[in-house]
Amino acid sequence: MYLDGKWVGNDYEVFTEIINPATNEVIGAVPTGGAYEAEQAVDAASKAFKTWSKKTADERYQLLMKWFFLIEENKHEIARIMTIEQGKPLKEALGEVQYANGFISWYAEEGKRIYGETIPAFDPNKRILVRKEPVGVVAAITPWNFPAAMITRKVAPALAAGCTAVIKPANQTPLTALKMAELANKAGIPNGVLNVITGRSSEIGDVWLKDSRVTKITFTGSTEVGKTLMRGAAENVKKVSLELGGNAPFIVMEDANLQKAAVGLIQSKFRNAGQTCICTNRVYVQETVAEQFIQLFQKELEKLKVGNGLEEGTDIGPLIDKAAYKKVDSLINDAVKKGAKVTYSGLRPAKENGYFFAPTILTNINDDMECMKDEIFGPLAPISTFKTEEEVIARANDSCYGLAAYVYTENLSRSFRITEQLEYGIIGLNDALPSAVQVPFGGYKESGLGREGGHYGIEEFLEVKYISIGLDLN
Numbered sequence: 037m038y039l040d041g042k043w044v045g046n047d048y049e050v051f052t053e054i055i056n057p058a059t060n061e062v063i064g065a066v067p068t069g070g071a072y073e074a075e076q077a078v079d080a081a082s083k084a085f086k087t088w089s090k091k092t093a094d095e096r097y098q099l100l101m102k103w104f105f106l107i108e109e110n111k112h113e114i115a116r117i118m119t120i121e122q123g124k125p126l127k128e129a130l131g132e133v134q135y136a137n138g139f140i141s142w143y144a145e146e147g148k149r150i151y152g153e154t155i156p157a158f159d160p161n162k163r164i165l166v167r168k169e170p171v172g173v174v175a176a177i178t179p180w181n182f183p184a185a186m187i188t189r190k191v192a193p194a195l196a197a198g199c200t201a202v203i204k205p206a207n208q209t210p211l212t213a214l215k216m217a218e219l220a221n222k223a224g225i226p227n228g229v230l231n232v233i234t235g236r237s238s239e240i241g242d243v244w245l246k247d248s249r250v251t252k253i254t255f256t257g258s259t260e261v262g263k264t265l266m267r268g269a270a271e272n273v274k275k276v277s278l279e280l281g282g283n284a285p286f287i288v289m290e291d292a293n294l295q296k297a298a299v300g301l302i303q304s305k306f307r308n309a310g311q312t313c314i315c316t317n318r319v320y321v322q323e324t325v326a327e328q329f330i331q332l333f334q335k336e337l338e339k340l341k342v343g344n345g346l347e348e349g350t351d352i353g354p355l356i357d358k359a360a361y362k363k364v365d366s367l368i369n370d371a372v373k374k375g376a377k378v379t380y381s382g383l384r385p386a387k388e389n390g391y392f393f394a395p396t397i398l399t400n401i402n403d404d405m406e407c408m409k410d411e412i413f414g415p416l417a418p419i420s421t422f423k424t425e426e427e428v429i430a431r432a433n434d435s436c437y438g439l440a441a442y443v444y445t446e447n448l449s450r451s452f453r454i455t456e457q458l459e460y461g462i463i464g465l466n467d468a469l470p471s472a473v474q475v476p477f478g479g480y481k482e483s484g485l486g487r488e489g490g491h492y493g494i495e496e497f498l499e500v501k502y503i504s505i506g507l508d509l510n
Protein backbone atom coordinates (compact mmCIF):
# COMPACT_ATOMS: atom_id res chain seq x y z
CA MET A 37 0.00 0.00 0.00
CA TYR A 38 1.08 3.60 -0.63
CA LEU A 39 0.41 5.63 2.48
CA ASP A 40 1.70 9.13 3.27
CA GLY A 41 4.47 8.78 0.69
CA LYS A 42 5.70 5.44 2.05
CA TRP A 43 5.27 1.82 0.92
CA VAL A 44 3.66 -0.11 3.78
CA GLY A 45 2.46 -3.66 4.43
CA ASN A 46 5.25 -5.74 2.94
CA ASP A 47 5.78 -7.25 6.41
CA TYR A 48 2.10 -8.12 6.81
CA GLU A 49 1.06 -11.70 7.44
CA VAL A 50 -2.10 -11.55 5.32
CA PHE A 51 -1.88 -10.91 1.58
CA THR A 52 -4.42 -10.94 -1.24
CA GLU A 53 -3.24 -12.88 -4.30
CA ILE A 54 -3.64 -11.38 -7.76
CA ILE A 55 -4.67 -13.85 -10.49
CA ASN A 56 -3.98 -13.55 -14.22
CA PRO A 57 -7.45 -14.28 -15.72
CA ALA A 58 -5.87 -15.56 -18.94
CA THR A 59 -3.85 -18.31 -17.22
CA ASN A 60 -5.45 -18.61 -13.77
CA GLU A 61 -1.95 -18.23 -12.31
CA VAL A 62 -0.97 -16.13 -9.28
CA ILE A 63 1.02 -13.15 -10.54
CA GLY A 64 1.47 -11.28 -7.30
CA ALA A 65 0.04 -10.37 -3.93
CA VAL A 66 -0.75 -7.20 -2.02
CA PRO A 67 -1.09 -6.69 1.74
CA THR A 68 -4.64 -7.03 3.00
CA GLY A 69 -5.41 -3.78 4.76
CA GLY A 70 -8.51 -2.80 6.67
CA ALA A 71 -9.90 -0.23 9.09
CA TYR A 72 -6.52 0.69 10.58
CA GLU A 73 -4.92 1.49 7.22
CA ALA A 74 -8.08 3.27 6.05
CA GLU A 75 -7.84 5.61 9.03
CA GLN A 76 -4.09 6.09 8.59
CA ALA A 77 -4.75 7.13 5.00
CA VAL A 78 -7.29 9.74 6.08
CA ASP A 79 -4.83 11.05 8.69
CA ALA A 80 -2.24 11.51 5.94
CA ALA A 81 -4.64 13.03 3.42
CA SER A 82 -6.13 15.37 6.01
CA LYS A 83 -2.70 16.63 7.04
CA ALA A 84 -1.60 17.04 3.42
CA PHE A 85 -4.77 18.93 2.52
CA LYS A 86 -3.66 21.89 4.64
CA THR A 87 -0.73 22.59 2.33
CA TRP A 88 -1.87 21.06 -0.97
CA SER A 89 -5.06 23.15 -1.01
CA LYS A 90 -2.97 26.31 -0.44
CA LYS A 91 -0.72 25.69 -3.44
CA THR A 92 -1.47 27.83 -6.47
CA ALA A 93 -3.26 26.26 -9.42
CA ASP A 94 -0.05 26.57 -11.39
CA GLU A 95 2.00 24.77 -8.74
CA ARG A 96 -0.50 21.90 -8.83
CA TYR A 97 -0.45 22.02 -12.64
CA GLN A 98 3.34 21.61 -12.68
CA LEU A 99 3.25 18.56 -10.40
CA LEU A 100 0.32 16.92 -12.22
CA MET A 101 2.10 17.36 -15.54
CA LYS A 102 5.27 15.76 -14.14
CA TRP A 103 3.04 12.80 -13.21
CA PHE A 104 1.56 12.87 -16.74
CA PHE A 105 4.96 12.73 -18.43
CA LEU A 106 6.16 9.90 -16.16
CA ILE A 107 3.05 7.89 -17.03
CA GLU A 108 3.67 8.61 -20.71
CA GLU A 109 7.28 7.39 -20.36
CA ASN A 110 6.13 4.21 -18.58
CA LYS A 111 2.93 3.55 -20.54
CA HIS A 112 4.05 0.22 -21.98
CA GLU A 113 5.01 -1.15 -18.57
CA ILE A 114 1.71 0.02 -17.05
CA ALA A 115 -0.21 -1.50 -19.96
CA ARG A 116 1.52 -4.83 -19.49
CA ILE A 117 0.73 -4.84 -15.76
CA MET A 118 -2.91 -4.09 -16.63
CA THR A 119 -3.17 -6.89 -19.19
CA ILE A 120 -1.67 -9.42 -16.79
CA GLU A 121 -3.99 -8.55 -13.90
CA GLN A 122 -7.17 -7.59 -15.78
CA GLY A 123 -6.91 -9.54 -19.05
CA LYS A 124 -7.67 -6.92 -21.69
CA PRO A 125 -5.57 -7.09 -24.88
CA LEU A 126 -2.34 -5.10 -24.70
CA LYS A 127 -3.52 -2.69 -27.41
CA GLU A 128 -6.63 -1.91 -25.31
CA ALA A 129 -4.55 -1.61 -22.15
CA LEU A 130 -2.24 0.88 -23.83
CA GLY A 131 -5.30 2.79 -25.02
CA GLU A 132 -6.62 2.87 -21.48
CA VAL A 133 -3.34 4.19 -20.07
CA GLN A 134 -3.42 7.03 -22.60
CA TYR A 135 -7.11 7.69 -21.85
CA ALA A 136 -6.31 7.69 -18.12
CA ASN A 137 -3.39 10.06 -18.68
CA GLY A 138 -5.64 12.34 -20.71
CA PHE A 139 -7.63 13.09 -17.55
CA ILE A 140 -4.43 14.19 -15.80
CA SER A 141 -3.43 16.65 -18.52
CA TRP A 142 -7.02 17.89 -18.98
CA TYR A 143 -7.50 18.58 -15.25
CA ALA A 144 -4.00 19.95 -14.75
CA GLU A 145 -5.17 22.73 -17.07
CA GLU A 146 -8.76 22.85 -15.78
CA GLY A 147 -7.48 23.59 -12.27
CA LYS A 148 -6.30 26.97 -13.53
CA ARG A 149 -9.84 27.86 -14.62
CA ILE A 150 -11.77 27.46 -11.38
CA TYR A 151 -13.38 30.86 -11.68
CA GLY A 152 -15.64 32.60 -9.16
CA GLU A 153 -17.97 35.51 -9.91
CA THR A 154 -19.38 38.73 -8.55
CA ILE A 155 -23.17 39.14 -8.39
CA PRO A 156 -24.88 42.58 -8.53
CA ALA A 157 -26.26 43.34 -5.05
CA PHE A 158 -29.67 44.96 -4.69
CA ASP A 159 -28.31 46.99 -1.72
CA PRO A 160 -25.96 49.81 -2.88
CA ASN A 161 -23.86 49.25 0.21
CA LYS A 162 -23.21 45.60 -0.48
CA ARG A 163 -20.94 43.60 -2.77
CA ILE A 164 -21.33 39.87 -3.42
CA LEU A 165 -18.39 37.60 -4.20
CA VAL A 166 -18.72 33.93 -5.15
CA ARG A 167 -15.69 31.63 -4.82
CA LYS A 168 -15.15 27.92 -5.31
CA GLU A 169 -13.16 25.92 -2.78
CA PRO A 170 -11.84 22.32 -2.70
CA VAL A 171 -14.19 20.00 -0.79
CA GLY A 172 -11.33 18.40 1.20
CA VAL A 173 -10.32 14.72 1.58
CA VAL A 174 -11.84 12.60 -1.20
CA ALA A 175 -12.30 8.82 -0.95
CA ALA A 176 -12.18 7.11 -4.35
CA ILE A 177 -13.34 3.49 -4.70
CA THR A 178 -12.80 2.01 -8.15
CA PRO A 179 -13.64 -1.10 -10.26
CA TRP A 180 -11.43 -3.72 -11.93
CA ASN A 181 -12.49 -3.20 -15.53
CA PHE A 182 -10.56 0.05 -16.07
CA PRO A 183 -7.83 -0.10 -13.41
CA ALA A 184 -6.13 3.14 -14.47
CA ALA A 185 -8.77 5.38 -16.07
CA MET A 186 -11.35 4.99 -13.31
CA ILE A 187 -8.74 6.26 -10.84
CA THR A 188 -7.48 9.28 -12.78
CA ARG A 189 -11.04 10.25 -13.86
CA LYS A 190 -11.55 10.93 -10.13
CA VAL A 191 -8.16 11.76 -8.71
CA ALA A 192 -6.99 14.14 -11.46
CA PRO A 193 -9.87 16.63 -10.96
CA ALA A 194 -9.76 16.17 -7.20
CA LEU A 195 -6.05 17.01 -6.95
CA ALA A 196 -6.33 19.83 -9.52
CA ALA A 197 -9.10 21.37 -7.40
CA GLY A 198 -6.84 21.26 -4.33
CA CYS A 199 -8.30 18.15 -2.70
CA THR A 200 -6.33 15.16 -1.43
CA ALA A 201 -7.29 11.53 -2.02
CA VAL A 202 -7.51 8.10 -0.42
CA ILE A 203 -8.00 5.36 -3.02
CA LYS A 204 -9.23 1.79 -2.77
CA PRO A 205 -8.73 -0.01 -6.08
CA ALA A 206 -10.53 -3.26 -6.90
CA ASN A 207 -8.99 -6.30 -5.23
CA GLN A 208 -8.57 -7.99 -8.62
CA THR A 209 -6.48 -5.15 -10.10
CA PRO A 210 -4.45 -3.25 -7.49
CA LEU A 211 -1.07 -3.46 -9.26
CA THR A 212 -1.94 -0.85 -11.88
CA ALA A 213 -3.06 1.58 -9.16
CA LEU A 214 0.13 1.01 -7.15
CA LYS A 215 2.28 1.62 -10.24
CA MET A 216 0.44 4.91 -10.86
CA ALA A 217 1.05 5.86 -7.21
CA GLU A 218 4.75 5.06 -7.56
CA LEU A 219 4.94 7.48 -10.50
CA ALA A 220 2.99 10.14 -8.58
CA ASN A 221 5.57 9.86 -5.82
CA LYS A 222 8.39 10.11 -8.37
CA ALA A 223 6.73 13.21 -9.85
CA GLY A 224 7.02 14.90 -6.47
CA ILE A 225 3.35 14.94 -5.55
CA PRO A 226 3.71 15.53 -1.80
CA ASN A 227 3.29 12.80 0.79
CA GLY A 228 -0.32 12.23 1.80
CA VAL A 229 -1.86 13.93 -1.25
CA LEU A 230 -2.55 10.57 -2.90
CA ASN A 231 -2.81 7.31 -0.92
CA VAL A 232 -3.65 3.78 -2.15
CA ILE A 233 -5.04 1.21 0.29
CA THR A 234 -5.64 -2.45 -0.60
CA GLY A 235 -7.69 -4.94 1.35
CA ARG A 236 -11.06 -5.55 2.91
CA SER A 237 -13.41 -3.41 0.82
CA SER A 238 -16.42 -2.93 3.08
CA GLU A 239 -14.24 -2.43 6.19
CA ILE A 240 -12.23 0.27 4.43
CA GLY A 241 -15.35 1.82 2.94
CA ASP A 242 -17.11 1.91 6.32
CA VAL A 243 -14.23 3.85 7.89
CA TRP A 244 -14.32 6.41 5.10
CA LEU A 245 -18.11 6.71 5.29
CA LYS A 246 -17.97 7.40 9.03
CA ASP A 247 -14.90 9.67 9.14
CA SER A 248 -16.15 13.28 8.94
CA ARG A 249 -12.75 14.36 7.57
CA VAL A 250 -13.68 12.52 4.37
CA THR A 251 -15.94 15.06 2.70
CA LYS A 252 -16.65 13.16 -0.52
CA ILE A 253 -17.04 9.56 -1.67
CA THR A 254 -16.55 9.06 -5.38
CA PHE A 255 -17.41 5.53 -6.48
CA THR A 256 -17.36 3.62 -9.73
CA GLY A 257 -18.75 0.12 -9.66
CA SER A 258 -21.96 -1.86 -9.47
CA THR A 259 -25.29 -0.24 -8.74
CA GLU A 260 -25.70 -2.56 -5.75
CA VAL A 261 -22.55 -1.35 -4.02
CA GLY A 262 -23.31 2.21 -5.07
CA LYS A 263 -26.59 2.03 -3.17
CA THR A 264 -24.79 0.67 -0.10
CA LEU A 265 -22.37 3.57 -0.14
CA MET A 266 -25.15 6.10 -0.73
CA ARG A 267 -27.03 4.78 2.30
CA GLY A 268 -23.89 5.00 4.41
CA ALA A 269 -23.10 8.51 3.22
CA ALA A 270 -26.54 9.67 4.33
CA GLU A 271 -25.48 9.23 8.00
CA ASN A 272 -23.41 12.44 7.88
CA VAL A 273 -24.72 13.86 4.60
CA LYS A 274 -21.44 13.10 2.87
CA LYS A 275 -21.17 14.11 -0.76
CA VAL A 276 -21.25 11.23 -3.22
CA SER A 277 -20.75 10.82 -6.92
CA LEU A 278 -21.64 7.44 -8.37
CA GLU A 279 -20.76 5.90 -11.73
CA LEU A 280 -22.73 2.66 -11.73
CA GLY A 281 -24.07 -0.12 -13.89
CA GLY A 282 -25.56 0.03 -17.36
CA ASN A 283 -27.83 -1.87 -19.75
CA ALA A 284 -27.15 -0.15 -23.07
CA PRO A 285 -29.62 -0.60 -25.96
CA PHE A 286 -28.13 -0.60 -29.47
CA ILE A 287 -30.83 0.47 -31.95
CA VAL A 288 -30.50 -0.16 -35.69
CA MET A 289 -33.15 1.60 -37.79
CA GLU A 290 -33.98 0.38 -41.29
CA ASP A 291 -32.43 3.55 -42.76
CA ALA A 292 -29.08 2.98 -40.98
CA ASN A 293 -25.80 2.40 -42.77
CA LEU A 294 -25.91 -1.31 -41.87
CA GLN A 295 -22.22 -2.01 -42.41
CA LYS A 296 -21.29 0.96 -40.22
CA ALA A 297 -23.78 -0.26 -37.59
CA ALA A 298 -22.33 -3.79 -37.73
CA VAL A 299 -18.80 -2.48 -37.14
CA GLY A 300 -20.13 -0.19 -34.41
CA LEU A 301 -21.78 -3.10 -32.63
CA ILE A 302 -18.49 -5.01 -32.68
CA GLN A 303 -16.74 -2.00 -31.12
CA SER A 304 -19.40 -1.35 -28.50
CA LYS A 305 -20.12 -4.98 -27.61
CA PHE A 306 -16.66 -6.57 -27.45
CA ARG A 307 -14.44 -3.83 -26.00
CA ASN A 308 -12.75 -5.30 -22.89
CA ALA A 309 -14.51 -8.61 -23.72
CA GLY A 310 -17.84 -6.85 -23.12
CA GLN A 311 -16.81 -5.77 -19.62
CA THR A 312 -17.43 -2.05 -19.76
CA CYS A 313 -20.31 -0.15 -18.19
CA ILE A 314 -21.30 1.30 -21.57
CA CYS A 315 -21.01 -1.89 -23.62
CA THR A 316 -24.06 -2.68 -25.70
CA ASN A 317 -26.25 -5.01 -23.65
CA ARG A 318 -29.39 -5.27 -25.82
CA VAL A 319 -29.52 -5.11 -29.64
CA TYR A 320 -32.72 -3.93 -31.31
CA VAL A 321 -32.88 -4.17 -35.14
CA GLN A 322 -35.84 -3.00 -37.24
CA GLU A 323 -37.36 -6.20 -38.61
CA THR A 324 -37.16 -5.13 -42.26
CA VAL A 325 -33.34 -5.20 -42.14
CA ALA A 326 -32.69 -7.76 -39.39
CA GLU A 327 -31.53 -10.67 -41.52
CA GLN A 328 -29.14 -8.51 -43.57
CA PHE A 329 -27.75 -6.79 -40.48
CA ILE A 330 -27.15 -10.04 -38.56
CA GLN A 331 -25.20 -11.44 -41.53
CA LEU A 332 -23.02 -8.33 -41.69
CA PHE A 333 -22.49 -8.40 -37.91
CA GLN A 334 -21.56 -12.10 -37.84
CA LYS A 335 -19.12 -11.59 -40.72
CA GLU A 336 -17.33 -8.92 -38.67
CA LEU A 337 -17.43 -11.03 -35.51
CA GLU A 338 -15.78 -14.00 -37.26
CA LYS A 339 -12.69 -11.82 -37.77
CA LEU A 340 -12.06 -11.48 -34.01
CA LYS A 341 -9.52 -13.59 -32.16
CA VAL A 342 -10.05 -14.72 -28.57
CA GLY A 343 -6.87 -15.27 -26.56
CA ASN A 344 -4.29 -14.14 -24.05
CA GLY A 345 -4.10 -10.34 -24.10
CA LEU A 346 -0.30 -10.46 -24.30
CA GLU A 347 -0.42 -12.27 -27.65
CA GLU A 348 -0.19 -10.23 -30.83
CA GLY A 349 -3.52 -10.07 -32.65
CA THR A 350 -5.77 -10.86 -29.68
CA ASP A 351 -9.04 -8.94 -29.87
CA ILE A 352 -10.96 -10.48 -26.97
CA GLY A 353 -9.26 -11.45 -23.73
CA PRO A 354 -10.66 -13.49 -20.83
CA LEU A 355 -13.41 -12.50 -18.44
CA ILE A 356 -12.16 -11.34 -15.04
CA ASP A 357 -12.95 -14.49 -13.09
CA LYS A 358 -14.92 -17.73 -12.85
CA ALA A 359 -18.02 -16.02 -11.47
CA ALA A 360 -18.12 -13.69 -14.47
CA TYR A 361 -17.81 -16.68 -16.81
CA LYS A 362 -20.61 -18.56 -15.06
CA LYS A 363 -22.88 -15.50 -15.14
CA VAL A 364 -22.65 -15.12 -18.93
CA ASP A 365 -23.15 -18.87 -19.36
CA SER A 366 -26.28 -18.76 -17.19
CA LEU A 367 -27.69 -15.84 -19.19
CA ILE A 368 -27.33 -17.87 -22.40
CA ASN A 369 -28.98 -20.92 -20.81
CA ASP A 370 -31.88 -18.78 -19.54
CA ALA A 371 -32.41 -17.22 -22.97
CA VAL A 372 -32.30 -20.56 -24.81
CA LYS A 373 -34.72 -22.05 -22.31
CA LYS A 374 -37.10 -19.15 -23.14
CA GLY A 375 -36.80 -19.66 -26.90
CA ALA A 376 -33.60 -17.89 -28.00
CA LYS A 377 -31.46 -19.33 -30.81
CA VAL A 378 -27.66 -19.51 -30.69
CA THR A 379 -26.95 -18.07 -34.13
CA TYR A 380 -23.16 -17.90 -33.67
CA SER A 381 -20.70 -19.09 -31.07
CA GLY A 382 -17.04 -18.36 -31.71
CA LEU A 383 -13.90 -20.22 -30.79
CA ARG A 384 -12.18 -20.04 -27.43
CA PRO A 385 -8.52 -21.06 -26.93
CA ALA A 386 -8.51 -24.78 -26.09
CA LYS A 387 -5.13 -25.02 -24.39
CA GLU A 388 -5.51 -22.09 -22.01
CA ASN A 389 -7.24 -22.53 -18.67
CA GLY A 390 -8.22 -18.90 -18.39
CA TYR A 391 -11.75 -17.52 -18.30
CA PHE A 392 -12.14 -17.20 -22.06
CA PHE A 393 -15.74 -16.95 -23.29
CA ALA A 394 -16.64 -17.61 -26.93
CA PRO A 395 -18.29 -14.52 -28.46
CA THR A 396 -21.94 -15.44 -28.95
CA ILE A 397 -24.90 -14.10 -30.94
CA LEU A 398 -28.42 -14.97 -29.77
CA THR A 399 -31.49 -14.28 -31.92
CA ASN A 400 -35.23 -14.75 -31.46
CA ILE A 401 -34.84 -12.72 -28.28
CA ASN A 402 -37.68 -11.29 -26.16
CA ASP A 403 -37.57 -8.81 -23.29
CA ASP A 404 -38.45 -11.47 -20.69
CA MET A 405 -34.99 -12.98 -20.99
CA GLU A 406 -32.53 -12.09 -18.18
CA CYS A 407 -29.87 -11.00 -20.70
CA MET A 408 -32.16 -8.11 -21.70
CA LYS A 409 -32.67 -6.95 -18.08
CA ASP A 410 -29.36 -7.63 -16.35
CA GLU A 411 -25.90 -6.24 -17.12
CA ILE A 412 -24.24 -9.02 -19.18
CA PHE A 413 -20.60 -7.95 -18.75
CA GLY A 414 -19.40 -10.45 -21.34
CA PRO A 415 -19.11 -11.12 -25.11
CA LEU A 416 -22.78 -11.99 -25.62
CA ALA A 417 -24.95 -10.11 -28.16
CA PRO A 418 -28.71 -10.77 -27.78
CA ILE A 419 -30.53 -9.46 -30.87
CA SER A 420 -34.25 -8.64 -30.85
CA THR A 421 -36.34 -7.12 -33.66
CA PHE A 422 -38.95 -4.34 -33.59
CA LYS A 423 -41.51 -2.84 -35.95
CA THR A 424 -41.76 0.88 -35.18
CA GLU A 425 -39.74 3.80 -33.77
CA GLU A 426 -42.27 4.21 -30.93
CA GLU A 427 -41.94 0.55 -29.97
CA VAL A 428 -38.15 0.55 -29.82
CA ILE A 429 -37.96 3.78 -27.81
CA ALA A 430 -40.38 2.36 -25.23
CA ARG A 431 -38.45 -0.93 -25.00
CA ALA A 432 -35.06 0.83 -24.84
CA ASN A 433 -36.24 3.04 -21.97
CA ASP A 434 -37.80 0.13 -20.07
CA SER A 435 -34.83 -0.32 -17.72
CA CYS A 436 -33.75 0.88 -14.26
CA TYR A 437 -30.45 1.85 -15.89
CA GLY A 438 -29.77 4.96 -17.94
CA LEU A 439 -26.06 5.14 -18.69
CA ALA A 440 -25.41 4.73 -22.45
CA ALA A 441 -27.54 4.06 -25.55
CA TYR A 442 -26.66 3.77 -29.24
CA VAL A 443 -28.70 4.69 -32.31
CA TYR A 444 -27.86 4.08 -35.96
CA THR A 445 -29.90 5.99 -38.52
CA GLU A 446 -29.01 8.19 -41.49
CA ASN A 447 -32.18 10.25 -41.13
CA LEU A 448 -31.52 13.58 -39.38
CA SER A 449 -35.02 14.24 -38.07
CA ARG A 450 -35.36 10.67 -36.86
CA SER A 451 -31.99 10.89 -35.07
CA PHE A 452 -33.23 13.93 -33.10
CA ARG A 453 -36.65 12.35 -32.41
CA ILE A 454 -35.05 9.23 -30.97
CA THR A 455 -32.04 10.67 -29.11
CA GLU A 456 -34.20 13.29 -27.38
CA GLN A 457 -36.59 10.61 -26.09
CA LEU A 458 -33.96 8.17 -24.84
CA GLU A 459 -33.49 8.30 -21.03
CA TYR A 460 -29.72 7.93 -21.02
CA GLY A 461 -26.82 10.17 -20.02
CA ILE A 462 -24.63 9.10 -22.93
CA ILE A 463 -25.90 8.64 -26.49
CA GLY A 464 -23.76 7.29 -29.33
CA LEU A 465 -25.45 8.45 -32.55
CA ASN A 466 -23.78 6.51 -35.36
CA ASP A 467 -20.86 6.33 -32.91
CA ALA A 468 -20.02 3.26 -30.81
CA LEU A 469 -17.12 4.75 -28.82
CA PRO A 470 -18.42 7.95 -27.13
CA SER A 471 -15.96 7.99 -24.19
CA ALA A 472 -13.50 10.88 -24.09
CA VAL A 473 -11.79 13.01 -21.42
CA GLN A 474 -13.69 16.18 -22.37
CA VAL A 475 -17.26 14.80 -22.03
CA PRO A 476 -19.63 14.70 -19.01
CA PHE A 477 -19.69 10.92 -18.43
CA GLY A 478 -22.52 9.66 -16.26
CA GLY A 479 -26.00 8.19 -16.14
CA TYR A 480 -29.70 8.68 -15.51
CA LYS A 481 -31.77 6.59 -13.08
CA GLU A 482 -29.82 3.83 -11.23
CA SER A 483 -26.72 4.31 -13.37
CA GLY A 484 -25.41 6.96 -11.05
CA LEU A 485 -25.18 10.49 -9.72
CA GLY A 486 -22.95 13.27 -11.03
CA ARG A 487 -20.63 13.48 -14.01
CA GLU A 488 -16.94 12.72 -14.57
CA GLY A 489 -14.81 14.24 -17.31
CA GLY A 490 -14.82 17.60 -19.01
CA HIS A 491 -15.42 20.85 -17.16
CA TYR A 492 -18.34 19.17 -15.35
CA GLY A 493 -15.99 16.70 -13.64
CA ILE A 494 -14.07 19.19 -11.52
CA GLU A 495 -17.28 20.69 -10.08
CA GLU A 496 -17.77 17.41 -8.18
CA PHE A 497 -14.76 18.34 -6.02
CA LEU A 498 -15.63 21.99 -5.33
CA GLU A 499 -17.80 23.77 -2.81
CA VAL A 500 -19.47 27.08 -3.73
CA LYS A 501 -19.21 29.89 -1.18
CA TYR A 502 -20.50 33.41 -1.45
CA ILE A 503 -19.34 36.38 0.61
CA SER A 504 -21.80 39.21 1.18
CA ILE A 505 -19.84 42.37 1.96
CA GLY A 506 -21.43 45.28 3.80
CA LEU A 507 -19.78 48.67 2.98
CA ASP A 508 -20.23 52.40 3.64
CA LEU A 509 -20.14 53.70 0.08
CA ASN A 510 -22.35 56.77 0.51
Ligand SMILES: NC(=O)c1ccc[n+]([C@@H]2O[C@H](COP(=O)([O-])OP(=O)(O)OC[C@H]3O[C@@H](n4cnc5c(N)ncnc54)[C@H](O)[C@@H]3O)[C@@H](O)[C@H]2O)c1
Nearest residue numbers: 178179180205206237238241257258261279280281282313
Ligand atom coordinates in the same frame (compact mmCIF):
# COMPACT_ATOMS: atom_id res chain seq x y z
N1 LIG B 1 -20.55 3.98 -14.77
C1 LIG B 1 -19.26 3.81 -14.91
O1 LIG B 1 -18.49 4.73 -15.27
C2 LIG B 1 -18.66 2.46 -14.63
C3 LIG B 1 -17.33 2.24 -15.02
C4 LIG B 1 -16.77 0.99 -14.76
C5 LIG B 1 -17.50 -0.02 -14.13
N2 LIG B 1 -18.79 0.23 -13.76
C6 LIG B 1 -19.59 -0.81 -13.14
O2 LIG B 1 -18.81 -1.54 -12.17
C7 LIG B 1 -19.23 -2.90 -12.13
C8 LIG B 1 -18.03 -3.81 -12.32
O3 LIG B 1 -17.00 -3.43 -11.44
P1 LIG B 1 -16.79 -4.22 -10.07
O4 LIG B 1 -17.14 -5.67 -10.20
O5 LIG B 1 -15.44 -3.85 -9.55
O6 LIG B 1 -17.91 -3.53 -9.14
P2 LIG B 1 -18.10 -3.70 -7.58
O7 LIG B 1 -19.20 -2.80 -7.23
O8 LIG B 1 -18.18 -5.12 -7.17
O9 LIG B 1 -16.74 -3.13 -6.92
C9 LIG B 1 -16.31 -1.82 -7.21
C10 LIG B 1 -15.34 -1.38 -6.10
O10 LIG B 1 -16.06 -1.31 -4.88
C11 LIG B 1 -15.41 -2.08 -3.87
N3 LIG B 1 -16.44 -2.53 -2.96
C12 LIG B 1 -17.23 -3.62 -3.05
N4 LIG B 1 -18.10 -3.67 -2.02
C13 LIG B 1 -17.84 -2.58 -1.23
C14 LIG B 1 -18.37 -2.05 -0.02
N5 LIG B 1 -19.38 -2.67 0.62
N6 LIG B 1 -17.85 -0.92 0.48
C15 LIG B 1 -16.83 -0.28 -0.14
N7 LIG B 1 -16.28 -0.72 -1.30
C16 LIG B 1 -16.79 -1.86 -1.83
C17 LIG B 1 -14.70 -3.16 -4.64
O11 LIG B 1 -13.63 -3.69 -3.89
C18 LIG B 1 -14.20 -2.37 -5.85
O12 LIG B 1 -13.04 -1.65 -5.50
C19 LIG B 1 -20.24 -3.05 -13.25
O13 LIG B 1 -21.55 -2.97 -12.73
C20 LIG B 1 -19.97 -1.85 -14.16
O14 LIG B 1 -21.11 -1.45 -14.88
C21 LIG B 1 -19.39 1.46 -14.01
Ligand SMILES: O=C[C@H](O)CS(=O)(=O)O
Nearest residue numbers: 181182311312313314471
Ligand atom coordinates in the same frame (compact mmCIF):
# COMPACT_ATOMS: atom_id res chain seq x y z
O1 LIG C 1 -16.71 0.83 -17.86
C1 LIG C 1 -16.93 1.99 -18.25
C2 LIG C 1 -15.84 3.01 -18.16
O2 LIG C 1 -16.37 4.26 -17.92
C3 LIG C 1 -14.87 2.88 -19.28
S1 LIG C 1 -15.07 4.03 -20.58
O3 LIG C 1 -15.10 5.38 -19.96
O4 LIG C 1 -16.32 3.72 -21.28
O5 LIG C 1 -13.91 3.85 -21.46
